Amino acid sequence: MSAPSASAVTPVRVPVVAWLLAAAAIAAVFVLLQLNGTAFADQIHELTHDGRHAFGVPCH
Numbered sequence: 001m002s003a004p005s006a007s008a009v010t011p012v013r014v015p016v017v018a019w020l021l022a023a024a025a026i027a028a029v030f031v032l033l034q035l036n037g038t039a040f041a042d043q044i045h046e047l048t049h050d051g052r053h054a055f056g057v058p059c060h
Contacts, residue, residue: 033057 032048033055 033052
């Protein structure tokens, strides 16, 4: 039996759109969870109230 050949690792190019979507998702998570409702307080709090509790984020 011959030894398995080592394959070279090729870098993966990630499209710019994927980076922009990831940045938007991180920003959304920050606004919805970290700020705890202080940005757009009433609107975001009411729209995401149950989801925040599902993630274990206290909001009262």
